[in-house]
Amino acid sequence: MDKSLNKGRVNARVKIEDVARKAAVSAATVSRVLNHPEIVRPELRDKVTRAITELSYTRDSAARALKSGRMRTIGAIVPTLGLAIFADGVEALQNRLSEGGYTLFVANSQYDQRRELQELQSLIERGIDGVVLVGGSHAPELRALVQQAGVPVITTYVSKAQGGIPAIGIDNQRAIRELTQYLLNLGHVRFGAIANVPPSNDRSRARLDGIQKALADAGIHLEPTQIIRADFSLAQGRSALRQLMTDHPDTTAVICTTDTLAIGAMAEARKLGLNVPQRLSITGFDDVELSAQIDPPLTTISVPAAEIGRGAADYLINAIAGIPIPKAVQLPYRLIIRASTAPPRAGSATRRTKPKARNN
Known part of the structure; x- marks a missing residue:
């Protein structure tokens, strides 16, 4: 032969x-x-x-794509996969898309709008059928690029559609106002905030706004030095807590815009000999798995990342199929009260005004 x-x-x-x-x-x-x-x-x-x-x-996916005119691929651009909240959402997104016969391409922007735009351009050139984004802050050219490509798009982790881009997520400001009110009800009046607020992170900006508004309603104003801006790392949480306590040693409650920052802050508090929660209450936002396992467990806001991922997948699959879809979906969050928060110890704070009751 x-x-x-x-x-x-x-x-x-x-x-x-x-x-x-x-x-x-x-x-x-x-x-x-x-x-x-x-x-x-x-x-x-x-x-x-x-x-x-x-x-x-x-x-033979290429042959199937040529025959149908579709690649059956979805692109997702997230700020980073280094945070569990995004990793959990991407996993749920991929699993649901796989059930529908779609493949997921993932890119990260590192909270950089220009990089996000470049990654989107690359995904569109690959012939993706839909796009998943995070948040409502994007470069102006991004919306034009999406419209020109003619593919369905949805943004996640926010609940309001902006610039014609549908959204699925939570009300970040409302959630953290509820958390701040909880601390006020415990008796705290000396606050600090640690926030990661780059221009592209409208979720954390909304959270910082929510902290300030809740405190303002209680007659408490945060000075600029009581708000420490940081990136999303544990190390930044540690250095931010150290700076805050150096400038304002009478602080009794620290509100962080992510669990990662809060966990870093708790590690630094331990190093400084500040007992949590007896001397210092610390809160986070996201409810990543580690938050319930650290000592003491972290009080935080639970974000339904898996539900957001599945919902985004369903939205795009339906949009591609021509099924009517909502412009915005607001999902419920939960205030998770754990052992990292407690009333301020006697003599550490004097209430200046009685907080107003709020219905959140």
């Missing part, structure tokens, strides 16, 4: 018909197993799956 012919036969791409012959089923059955396995009888599904494995069959 001609070895070159044999080599060509070995390297020939396995087709769906080859799988069908191997499993002794029709090509239509193989197609159903690949696209809708839930409607195929288990015994047939198992036969086809074994044949696929034995033949090392893979679907």
